[in-house]
Amino acid sequence: MTVVTRLEARGLGFAYSPDVVVLEGWSALFEAGEIVAVTGPSGAGKSTLMYLLGLMLVPRSGEVLVDGIPVAHLPDTDRARLRASEFGFVFQDASLDATRTVLDNITETALYRRTPRAPACVRARELMARFGVDLRAEHRPGQISGGQAQRVALCRALLASPQIVLADEPTGNLDHATAEIVIEVLHHVAHEGGTVVVATHDPYLISRCTRVIAL
Numbered sequence: 001m002t003v004v005t006r007l008e009a010r011g012l013g014f015a016y017s018p019d020v021v022v023l024e025g026w027s028a029l030f031e032a033g034e035i036v037a038v039t040g041p042s043g044a045g046k047s048t049l050m051y052l053l054g055l056m057l058v059p060r061s062g063e064v065l066v067d068g069i070p071v072a073h074l075p076d077t078d079r080a081r082l083r084a085s086e087f088g089f090v091f092q093d094a095s096l097d098a099t100r101t102v103l104d105n106i107t108e109t110a111l112y113r114r115t116p117r118a119p120a121c122v123r124a125r126e127l128m129a130r131f132g133v134d135l136r137a138e139h140r141p142g143q144i145s146g147g148q149a150q151r152v153a154l155c156r157a158l159l160a161s162p163q164i165v166l167a168d169e170p171t172g173n174l175d176h177a178t179a180e181i182v183i184e185v186l187h188h189v190a191h192e193g194g195t196v197v198v199a200t201h202d203p204y205l206i207s208r209c210t211r212v213i214a215l
């Protein structure tokens with residue numbers, strides 16, 4: 001696998017409509033081995049920034065660069081491929097498919113990468129055990145708690161051992177002990193050479209990051 005060493009936002013601008021301008025000329029560099037907290041008041045644009053960095057939204061100006069290569073304006077299929085191979089994304093609301101089991105939710109991204117299901121399930125079960133949700137593998141998202149759903153979303157994001165992990169309020173619904181497990185896993189990703197960006201209000205998570213950027 002290509003080892004990604006750097007994620008960069010260069011002069012990013014984004015607006016949902018002419019009167020909802022969220023970012024203007026926003027730049028930052030995220031290096032491998034870092035856990036960067038993006039903070040700011042509600043509505044400042046943290047989630048929007050994560051969607052831009054995660055190539056789910058296209059900026060109206062500026063670029064996102066992965067290892068110096070501009071990727072924000074690639075065709076949809078190329079961005080989707082890059083997302084599947086290099087990025088793990090944890091959404092603020094977990095965004096699980098209510099019709100599928102927890103295990104299927106975690107392993108579904110393996111399909112996009114054409115990874116065989118059996119090894120994906122082994123890895124998914126390892127992650128579930130680590131986050132304490134292994135007993136919920138056959139449940140549907142409607143049958144688990146918000147904190148469990150958030151941990152399931154983390155398992156899904158980490159399934160492919162991505163080089164870049166973007167997490168929107170990853171400790172938002174978690175008690176201290178579970179948040180600590182999540183933070184340790186994010187540190188492990190960074191220690192292995194990954195780049196981690198978290199959008200958060202959580203003072204404890206912020207204190208455990210290696211750098212803080214305020215929006």
Ligand SMILES: Nc1ncnc2c1ncn2[C@@H]1O[C@H](COP(=O)(O)OP(=O)(O)OP(=O)(O)O)[C@@H](O)[C@H]1O
Nearest residue numbers: 016017020022040041042043044045046047048049
């Ligand atoms: N789909 C959308 N359409 C229109 N406006 C939107 C949309 N999503 C977000 N916004 C607006 O864009 C701005 C930034 O929203 P965003 O969710 O990125 O902020 P945030 O900093 O993550 O907030 P929070 O901390 O409350 O999650 C807000 O004013 C929000 O109302």
